[in-house]
Each structure stands twice: as structure tokens, then as C-alpha cells.
Amino acid sequence: MAETTHVDPFPTQTHGDERRRSQPLLHQEGTEVQRFGEVRLLPIALSHEARMLSCQVLNQINADTIILYNLYKKHHWLMRGPTFYQLHLLLDKHANEQLPLIDAMAERVQTLGGVAIADPRHVAEVTSIPRPPDGVEEVPAMISRLLEAHEIIIGKVRDAVTRTADSRDDGTNDLLMSDVLRANELQVWFLAEHLVDVPVVRV
Ligand SMILES: [Fe+2]
Numbered sequence: 001m002a003e004t005t006h007v008d009p010f011p012t013q014t015h016g017d018e019r020r021r022s023q024p025l026l027h028q029e030g031t032e033v034q035r036f037g038e039v040r041l042l043p044i045a046l047s048h049e050a051r052m053l054s055c056q057v058l059n060q061i062n063a064d065t066i067i068l069y070n071l072y073k074k075h076h077w078l079m080r081g082p083t084f085y086q087l088h089l090l091l092d093k094h095a096n097e098q099l100p101l102i103d104a105m106a107e108r109v110q111t112l113g114g115v116a117i118a119d120p121r122h123v124a125e126v127t128s129i130p131r132p133p134d135g136v137e138e139v140p141a142m143i144s145r146l147l148e149a150h151e152i153i154i155g156k157v158r159d160a161v162t163r164t165a166d167s168r169d170d171g172t173n174d175l176l177m178s179d180v181l182r183a184n185e186l187q188v189w190f191l192a193e194h195l196v197d198v199p200v201v202r203v
Helices: 048-078 084-111 120-126 139-166 170-195
Strands: none
Touching (some): 048 084, 048 170, 084 170
């Protein structure tokens, strides 16, 4: 990294202290004020244990969802073959449908007093979705890989729906069941139909 030199833009010889007040205080450093995995107390009538559980499952599902979003973009870009255009568009549509789920889960974590997972390097440490090769796989393998990622997420969502029902976190339960689960199931259907081996026309 290039070394930064700090030059005072308002030397005292030419400007008074009033001008100095408009200078942004750059290069600030501070300590971490809330660690990942800790939850603050917010007055939403939900126990610490329930909020801890929900933050943990939401961050785990969100890490996988962020990876799924990126897998969709990767395969949107790398798609090829006679159905290129249809799949290119479909995969981008699915990616764009995953984005609001990522935002909703992250903001649900914050609503519960937790810390939303965000940095992709952190996400890579937490996800359980296998890393694909950096290169290009055959088209059916790309689609299978996306289906397998969906099933990992759906399995975790089903488990989290049961656990958040038990802990009475209805807001998280509703988000996971109504939005995350149903969106993932629908995307699985649309993807899986591309692995049915039927000819477009009879010969
Ligand atoms: Fe694109």
C-alpha cells in the first residue's frame, strides 16, 4: 500500500481555528464496540437466549445465501450452449431475488440486537456451501451445484423455522418461512426443470 502523507490543509499561520472545524477528521481508529456473536438488549420482549439463537441461525443462513447469490452471478456470467440466453437471464433473475432476502436477514439480526455477517472473507469462513472451481464447469454441473446450494439453505431454514417457533421469535420465524423458504423452493423448481432430459422437438 502506498504511504499516505498527512498535510495540514489549514496551517495556523493562514487560517484561524474556525476554518479548522470544517476539516473532516480522517483516518480515525477505534476499538470494536460490539463483537460478532454478541447481542445488545433491545426492548422487544424477547429473551436473550431467543435473540442469540435467532442471530446465530440467521447469520449462518445469510452466509450461505450470500454465497448462493455469488454462485448465481458466477454461473450467469459463465453460462454457455444453446440455452445460453434463457439460463443467463434466469440465473440473474434468481440472483436479484436473493438480494432482498440477504438484506432482510441482515436487518433482522440488527433488529434483534446482533451483528449481521457482511464481509465476504467472514462469509467464506462461515458458509457450508462447497467452493466451486474457479474455472468453468459443464452446464448441467453448474445447475446441479446451484440446486445443491439451495438444498443446504432449505435444510437449515426448515430447522431454524422449528427452533424459532419454539423460542417464540415470531418475526424471524415468519421471515424464514414466508420469504426465505418459499423463494428458495420456487427457485429450485425453475432450476430443476432444466435437468429433465427431454428433446425440444421429436426427430
Ligand atoms: Fe448481467
